[in-house]
Amino acid sequence: MEIKKKYVIIVAGGQGLRMGSEIPKQFKVIGNYPILMHTLNTFYQYDNNIHIILVLPHSHQEYWNQLCKDYNFHIKHTVVSGGNTRFASVYNGLNIISEPGLIAVHDGVRPFTSQQVIANAFKKAELFGAVIPVVEVIDSLREIMPDESSKSVPRQKFRAVQTPQVFRSDILKRAYTQTYNEWFTDDASVVESAGYSVHLISGNTENIKITTPQDLLLAEMFISHA
Numbered sequence: 001m002e003i004k005k006k007y008v009i010i011v012a013g014g015q016g017l018r019m020g021s022e023i024p025k026q027f028k029v030i031g032n033y034p035i036l037m038h039t040l041n042t043f044y045q046y047d048n049n050i051h052i053i054l055v056l057p058h059s060h061q062e063y064w065n066q067l068c069k070d071y072n073f074h075i076k077h078t079v080v081s082g083g084n085t086r087f088a089s090v091y092n093g094l095n096i097i098s099e100p101g102l103i104a105v106h107d108g109v110r111p112f113t114s115q116q117v118i119a120n121a122f123k124k125a126e127l128f129g130a131v132i133p134v135v136e137v138i139d140s141l142r143e144i145m146p147d148e149s150s151k152s153v154p155r156q157k158f159r160a161v162q163t164p165q166v167f168r169s170d171i172l173k174r175a176y177t178q179t180y181n182e183w184f185t186d187d188a189s190v191v192e193s194a195g196y197s198v199h200l201i202s203g204n205t206e207n208i209k210i211t212t213p214q215d216l217l218l219a220e221m222f223i224s225h226a
């Protein structure tokens with residue numbers, strides 16, 4: 001079978017408002033390195049030929065270059081400027097990919113994706129074209145009704161969605177020609193809205209999205225027990 005080029009667009013163009021810290025959360029240090037370096041390293045460990053595209057706000061790029069020098073970080077990657085939404089940041093990353101292949105899109109603030117999940121996502125994307133990792137929901141769920149009352153819903157019917165989400169490049173590029181919608185919270189929602197179906201695989205529960213100060217504590221704990 002033909003070996004497809006592999007890309008990963010790592011989005012780190014956000015402001016980290018829910019973290020509320022002075023330094024954007026993607027640059028916070030856990031286990032001796034900034035979070036983003038752990039994330040890039042995870043993909044490099046998976047395949048040291050993967051093309052890594054890192055999306056950062058223009059205003060953070062100088063800081064990142066300095067961090068790379070300070071931490072002697074030499075994993076090859078291309079930096080692209082972020083947009084005002086995650087959708088716009090992915091779009092900008094996609095714009096520099098001209099050759100066909102498989103494209104993973106991954107949150108810069110998810111440093112704990114397992115090698116097994118990355119490998120499985122790429123493998124299944126060859127077959128299905130659009131693959132996302134999900135985990136079961138562990139809390140009970142309630143739906144809020146228009147009159148603000150609520151009703152319980154069966155959690156067995158739902159899954160929590162993670163990244164990396166991996167797609168054939170033609171599918172992802174076509175999907176990202178759509179106009180932005182506020183329910184596009186991930187790449188699967190964009191691809192599905194363009195008429196494609198999305199294949200689910202098992203994610204890994206440690207693959208948290210570091211969003212709040214509590215997540216940062218959890219991340220420190222994962223690193224210290226790795």
Ligand SMILES: Nc1ccn([C@@H]2O[C@H](COP(=O)(O)OP(=O)(O)OP(=O)(O)O)[C@@H](O)[C@H]2O)c(=O)n1
Pocket residue numbers: 011012013014015016017018019026055082083084085086087089090107108109209210211
């Ligand atoms: N304009 C944006 C917004 C988000 N992201 C990225 O998308 C991922 C998931 O977003 P989230 O956790 O919400 O990050 P922030 O937008 O930084 O956080 P917040 O919503 O709390 O401001 C993050 O890696 C974030 O950097 C991005 O690349 N460009």
Ligand SMILES: C[C@](O)(CO)[C@H](O)COP(=O)(O)O
Pocket residue numbers: 086107161162163185186187209
């Ligand atoms: C892409 C994502 O991480 C999948 O769970 C999530 O949708 C990002 O949401 P956010 O509101 O941008 O954090």
